[in-house]
Amino acid sequence: MSESGSVSSSSQGSAQVKVTLPDGSERQYPAGTTLHDVAKSIGAGLARAALAARVNGQMKDMAAPLTTDATVNFVTPKNEEGVDVIRHTTAHLMAMAVQKLYPGTQVTIGPVIDNGFYYDFLFPAGVKVNEADFPKIEAEMQAIVKSDFPVARAVVTRDEAIKTFTEIKEHFKVEIIRDLPQGVEISVYKMGGWFDLCVGPHVPSTGKLGAFKLTSVAGAYWRGDEKNAQLTRIYGTAWGDKAQLDAYLTRLEEAKKRDHRVLGKQLELFSFHKEAPAHPFFHRKGYALFNSLMRFMRRSNDAFGFNEVGTPLVMNVELWHKSGHYDNYRDNMYFTQVDENEAAVKPMNCPGHCLIYANDRHSYRELPLRLSEFGRVHRHERSGVTHGLMRVRSFTQDDAHVFCTPDQIGEEIHRILDQIDKAYKGLGFAEYKVELSTRPEKSIGSDAVWNVAEAALQNALEKRGQAYKLNPGDGAFYGPKIDFHLVDSIGRTWQCGTVQLDFSMPARFDLEYVGSDDKMHTPVMIHRAVLGSIERFLGIFIEHYAGHFPVWAAPVQARVVNVSEDQREYAEKVYAELKAAGVRVEIDARREKLGYKIREAQLLKTPYMLVVGDKEQQTGEVTARFHDGKNLPAISVAAFVEHIKSECGDLWQL
Template identity: 50%
Template sequence: LYHQGDWFDLCRGPHGPSTGRIGAFKLTKVAGAYWRGDARNPQLQRIYGIGFPTREALDAHLHQLEEAEKRDHRRLGREMDLFHVQEEAVGSVFWHPKGWQLWRTVENYMRRRLEAADYREVRTPQLIDRVLWEASGHWDKFGQNMFTIENEDRVLALKPMNCPGHVQIFRQHQHSYRDLPLRMAEFGACHRNEPSGALHGIMRVRAFTQDDAHIFCEPTQINAETVSFLDLLRSVYADFGFTDIKVKFSDRPPLRAGSDEVWDQAEKALWDAVNAAQLECTLNPGEGAFYGPKLEFVLRDAIGRDWQCGTLQVDFVLPERLDATYIGSDGQKHRPVMLHRAILGSMERFLGILIEEHAGKLPMWLAPLQVVVATITNEADAYADRVGEAFRLAGIHVEVDKGADKIGYKIRQHSLRKVPWIIAVGAKEAEVTSVSLRRLGSQAQESLALDAAIALCQRESMPPDIARTASAA
């Protein structure tokens, strides 16, 4: 309850001291409501509005709302035929062919980056006995968010995260300090029982995939591994078009595992790594993971919204609880430090962010459908098939549109689908083996020889990491 004079309000407050503080406002919508939610009671009118200190701030906010509606990944997902969700699979995504192509492009890119950074990819089980979750501490701290089943007098849980499974792989061998750091990665399919009211398209789901990894290292290696990870993270974000990144340092939460002494050690280690990396960050009190402090990486998108994606966590707790050891240079057993890290976070959520960041007009290398070959007349059908096959053999995602619609209509339809290249072919193009190219968002047409068009498309659709390698060579 918030109290102001004789007024009590069911909100946290505070209220503004006077309407004079509101420089500009706009009423946004009205809605009916029954008193106390009972249809037998009188109907009331609820009026919604927003207020800002200045007209400029109000206009900026309204523009952001308008842009957000245009960029809504749910609407674009339908228009571009990428995915859908439905009540029979609440919180899960049905990926359509083009959406799955986008997923594979991002996953393959990440896999190349991880392999180049000396990560070893693994796969861990979906169903794991509660005994392991109890040992790790997740059952007590996270059990209410797990999906469980009973089988043969055992309780199994769909994994909500990958870290205990990675420790099990680490424990299968007695590692030496010479093996460290050991970087273990997984595109891990996880499930969390999110409240149905919190679900939102593919941004907030119950079934998701993490670009997860864990680095097992010695305490003296934390700084170097943090610097290396930050370099990788910044490079990946830049390749996807994100350069405005804020970092938050989240320290110990109220409910946590491990002693205060362990947390003191972990927080000092992470602060030392932050200083070694000369990283600017703000404190986010009490928001660390239950097993260790973390850095949170927040991306700002094209219309000024912030999205928390990547994380880096320093963990002294799980290696202790799950009995992970390595042989040090002194010949004795020691506990490794476990660095939990993710760059994209949830694949589903990151793809939603990407779609909204680019308003569906994805860069050529990400576009699930890169080229449409559209006929001007039916006389060019055979040539259109030949052009489509040539692009396909060159590794381009292409479709051929030989429908009876006029070329202007075809261009409009494929522009709505956000296809980067629309190639028109007719009798004239067939005669000289050329194509007429129109880029998404442009009215200009460009006539190119077929071979030249394919070579240009290959260059423009090359993923950034491959392009850098080719340029260096």
């Protein structure tokens, strides 16, 4: 039903635009009416709360005029998009404050990222900014907020923009402008006497901001290239209100306590060394945990019909030309010489699986063929982006590839979704988010095959009742995909699993099968990863559990502790019995006080401490103490083994 807006035209003959709101209602306004005036006509509360609006699918400032009929959806601090607008403007706010405090500083880029924003700066020679400077910068930011400067957009010509930014010696901005395609609209946002090159949108005025905090500082390179200028990157977070900010900062503090790099050292799991930058060295306990995850996935793969294979680490470079990796990925690859021929250390496992498939003749009756591999891959990551186990240069991929006919896609996708769901829940991740990405503008394959593939993915998700986010046009050029984002125990999300349909690689490798019509056909290839990088997942696993691993996965499940030297021999007997029963056990028979040994076991987050004193030695029992300080009644060694087996369930001895 059409409604009349409260903004009246100056004359009855002026042009009108129709505005359709999210509830389906329609309103008429004079052409040129701003989004702010539209919000004001709906209600004073909306006018105060609205930060920007999505107009016909595009984000616009509140000062933007409406010149054509439009569907309008206002965003506020309660919307995810509204918070992103707040973060975007807060990045500008920080840059304005920094340039006021440190004259001569050049700004580069300042995007919105998950939970916040950053801005890269080139400070004058001799000026170094660190976290100790944050209170001063934040105080200046709050002063700008209090001034409530309007944030105004101005469209300028390329020549005007270059001239303006050259005059104020913003050389990075000039470079950005020169690199923009001809004909693209160039806009500048102003607040107070400060301005920046930006597409927008931004909040109406600086008074809409305030719930922010600067969080860290790091080094960066202009455009990510180590040959370019070294910059200072300041990170921050911003939210719709102080309560949201405080809740996030609490989560951030909790995340610091769970940092896998700190726990990795404390729990004696892994280390890094300058002799192999960004390549983890797994210690005894870390490798035990690593192998538990591997065995978990091997069992899962067996249950879902995958056949494990192995492919070489180094293969002739011609393979990577054929697969397309050389053209699209060579900057991230390592190369070597083998028998005077150029070879590459594999960055991915899929080409090797294609060679295995191509080794034999296949009939449609044999398909699907499911191959899995825990393949070691190497990818050259810049030193500035490597991060503990989360971003390394060598890692183990829990890869699998399914070769199937087009009409088998749906069933195979459903099988993989089932495997991923069971694996995540079995590993203690009750919640995950799913995204479906469809055909991009540039792609290969026929419309018919893409339609079948996208429908198969969508139907598989909907058949399971799985909620998902649709990302139109974000699929790979070779096929649509589903991505899985784990939600950890403190609410963070981590992209891990993926299911990708591939119409490109089978064709590149001339893969075929004999169809029911006795003609040769090209199979569809499905890429599947559940954990992704085992190393990265291990980092997530450590932080999810804060090092308090479930008993089945714990590198050391129990630690035998004697009260005094009198029980040393009995403690060693208990240790031997547990080890023989398959328990991952250690013994601490040092001549130290019991309290000291228990505290050390607690720091190592050992699930069970088995205390043996005179009483236990006389009765042939142990007193089992949980890492949180609670005790089980004294029980026999055999009973404890049964207890731990029961706790592990079908994951015992993984």
